Amino acid sequence: MTESKAEKTEKRLLAYAKAEFMEMGYAGANMRTIAQKAGMTTGAIYRYFHDKNALFAALVGPTADEIMQHFEKLARFQLKMLEQNNKIEELAESSDGLLQVVDFIFSRFEVFDLLINRSAGSAWENYMDSLIEHDLASTQAYLEKMVQMNLLAQTPLPRHLAILVKQSYKQVLEIVASQMSREEALEYMQLLIPFLYAGWSTILRKNTSEEEAT
Structure with a gap:
């Protein structure tokens, strides 16, 4: 089944989030950095995950x-x-x-x-x-x-x-x-x-x- 644009965006976001958490740990990870690497605004991330903890939980x-x-x-x-x-x-x-x-x-x-x-x-x-x-x-x-x-x-x-x-x-x-x-x-x-x-x-x-x- 073909992935929707939203599903592709979420997958890309999670990939960059995982890299950030692996490098910096949860406490040191920065939502703005994740957004920039994913080519998104910080506000756009919050449309998918309401906070950093929710993003970590998804992983x-x-x-x-x-x-x-x-x-x-x-x-x-x-x-x-x-x-x-x-x-x-x-x-x-x-x-x-x-x-x-x-x-x-x-x-x-x-x-x-x-x-x-x-x-x-x-x-x-x-x-x-x-x-x-x-x-x-x-x-x-x-x-x-x-x-x-x-x-x-x-x-x-x-x-x-x-x-x-x-x-x-x-x-x-x-x-x-x-x-x-x-x-x-x-x-x-x-x-x-x-x-x-x-x-x-x-x-x-x-x-x-x-x-x-x-």
Whole structure:
């Protein structure tokens, strides 16, 4: 279907806006600069987007929703595997899951970059925190299922679990924060995956063994 003039203008505007946000970050980006590069007046931009935040949201919003859905799907899959296999994931399974996350990040790297490194001052600056909070709920549900299945004596304290989940996310998302190439990221994951797996496995198995000892 042929694009209308308005659709072409909006697409061009978003392309220049993305370049400006990538270079200057949200706080430093200037609507007048975006307008000039797009060959428009500043007033013309406001006919498409009522402010800078709306322009930023148009760039990151759809993919941000997709990111949330991806991690929700991954959480459901992990819970299903737990129920079917009656055990926590092995290292190879954890590796596959985290490497899929890496692939997902690199397929949408610019949006991850905008959200993690360049969103300060926008309505999206706490997006990653909200993603972590959402995943914390999924992790809690996973651990509670382990308790129900007698695979775990009790879940860690909520405040401790929140710290562990947040730090795990930060370690994975360091790929974006540090602007790693795909090759660098895969080398990094070869170290990080067994590190995370050993830590979480030790916590969960220690919890169970302590209960059995009593």
